[in-house]
Amino acid sequence: MNSAALRDDRLVDLLVKQTTEGVTPEEQVEIERLFASYPDSDRDEMARTAAALALAGNFAEEPLPQGLRDRLQTDAARWIAMRESKVTDLAERREARAATSAGDTRSAATPARWQWLAVAACLVLAITGWWPRLRDLANQQQADVREPQPEVSAPAPVEPTPAQSREQLLARGRVVSAAWSNTEDPASRGVSGDVVWDNATQTGYMRFSGLAPNDPSQSQYQLWIFDAKQDDRYPIDGGVFDIPAGATEVVVPIKAKIGVREPAMFAVTIERPGGVVVSGREHIVTLAKAAAG
Amino acid sequence: MAEPVLKRIAHGDSRAVAQCIDEFGGLVWALARRLTRTRADAEDAVQEIFTDIWRSAGRFDPSQGSEKVFITTIARRRLIDRLRRAKQEPATESTDVLDLVGWSDPGSRGEICVEAERAAQAVAQLRPDQQKVLQLGILNGLTHSEIAAATGMPLGTVKTNMRRGLIQVRELMSVFVDERGEVRS
Numbered sequence: 001m002n003s004a005a006l007r008d009d010r011l012v013d014l015l016v017k018q019t020t021e022g023v024t025p026e027e028q029v030e031i032e033r034l035f036a037s038y039p040d041s042d043r044d045e046m047a048r049t050a051a052a053l054a055l056a057g058n059f060a061e062e063p064l065p066q067g068l069r070d071r072l073q074t075d076a077a078r079w080i081a082m083r084e085s086k087v088t089d090l091a092e093r094r095e096a097r098a099a100t101s102a103g104d105t106r107s108a109a110t111p112a113r114w115q116w117l118a119v120a121a122c123l124v125l126a127i128t129g130w131w132p133r134l135r136d137l138a139n140q141q142q143a144d145v146r147e148p149q150p151e152v153s154a155p156a157p158v159e160p161t162p163a164q165s166r167e168q169l170l171a172r173g174r175v176v177s178a179a180w181s182n183t184e185d186p187a188s189r190g191v192s193g194d195v196v197w198d199n200a201t202q203t204g205y206m207r208f209s210g211l212a213p214n215d216p217s218q219s220q221y222q223l224w225i226f227d228a229k230q231d232d233r234y235p236i237d238g239g240v241f242d243i244p245a246g247a248t249e250v251v252v253p254i255k256a257k258i259g260v261r262e263p264a265m266f267a268v269t270i271e272r273p274g275g276v277v278v279s280g281r282e283h284i285v286t287l288a289k290a291a292a293g
Numbered sequence: 294m295a296e297p298v299l300k301r302i303a304h305g306d307s308r309a310v311a312q313c314i315d316e317f318g319g320l321v322w323a324l325a326r327r328l329t330r331t332r333a334d335a336e337d338a339v340q341e342i343f344t345d346i347w348r349s350a351g352r353f354d355p356s357q358g359s360e361k362v363f364i365t366t367i368a369r370r371r372l373i374d375r376l377r378r379a380k381q382e383p384a385t386e387s388t389d390v391l392d393l394v395g396w397s398d399p400g401s402r403g404e405i406c407v408e409a410e411r412a413a414q415a416v417a418q419l420r421p422d423q424q425k426v427l428q429l430g431i432l433n434g435l436t437h438s439e440i441a442a443a444t445g446m447p448l449g450t451v452k453t454n455m456r457r458g459l460i461q462v463r464e465l466m467s468v469f470v471d472e473r474g475e476v477r478s
Contacts, residue, residue, distance in 0.1 A: 013452075013456070020430045020431065020436075020437070021377060021437060022374050042357075047366045047370065048357065048358050048363075048408075049463040049466065050366075050459065051362045051363075051365035051369055052362055052365075052408035052412035053412045053416065053431045053459075054324065054365055054432060055365055055405050055408065055409035055412065056397055056409050056416060057394045057395065057396065057428075058396065062319055063318075063319055063322075065322075068336045068339060068340075069314065071340060072314050073314065075340055076310045076311050076343075229341060230341075231345055231349075231370055231371065232374070
């Protein structure tokens, strides 16, 4: 943190609160907004000072309980499998973008998707042999692989529209829902709508009115999901999307890149084409604080 | 010198993910035990913290501090967040029965990491009321209001002591680095 940031009383107050007793999601957004005025700041310096102090206490490290150690090793195997698939997914997205920009109208993503699903399935099957506790995950992945292989003679299913899927999701009940609220960003003016999310199936939809159409070659909208079980600074990527010109109401499916455990807030930002891994949060267009339905 | 385990995780070394549990499990568990209400809560927190650590490993920068400080920063953030939410529920344990952790003597934390030793030296130079506020807040996870109740200090004084104490420790730790010309490990 540089000296200029240290003279910002409000920012320092928030950082002390963040470091000692925690901040609300709204205060976290305020911290990000204030830090935008100090681009050269070391944002974690206060937290590192507190961490060093925490290590200066007269306590001793304690051995992990065996049951917890076992669960951590299971978590580690699951995380490694997820990371492998995510790396391949990123490559797939880049490939798809390249194909799109080259004017290729075929589904460029399909071969890559099959490749990573096959790799993920093999990996998970291998892990399952060693680690019975991962069977649920393995079964899910195998189902994912088998699912898109329809009989040759079967009639093509009619895909419901996102709006219809949203209605079906709402009809099932037990969804998290929230209305979009406006921010100080100029692009937020007149935006309304809502977001619905079903944690059980990890599916959800955003509905927008008044969100300005974007030129996908210049910028795209990106959803971020703040998970109460995760660090607020690293919200989950909920996917990039576009708003077509002339649309009055748009329903967009949510594509969370990793599992969402307890959605607390949804935020939409404007990012470069293809989206970003970590948002600079310069343009937060709209926010929705979750409430269980 | 061996590559830090966090760097290896960031570079895709799967064995380093499990090794991280061996190296830092005891530290994270001790931190969680101090800043959670129940053993079950501490175990849940440790699982969340390690997922955060693996995911954040790519951000570890040895020039900014040691792996222990990086990991403690992540662990504290997660634990404070859980405490904040837990304290919105009725308390199950009053602060006067908590086993409070105090400060180590300067010169005794060098084996943990160099920053812990510098912090112990820095905190020893603060006024007693600042030391007390930092002790209750940083080491024991009490909120500003709880510190005010436990010490009898007005809430505003607690906040001021916390803010000035943290900034002073930060400055003193920088001075120790400058005076000794050390590279952080």
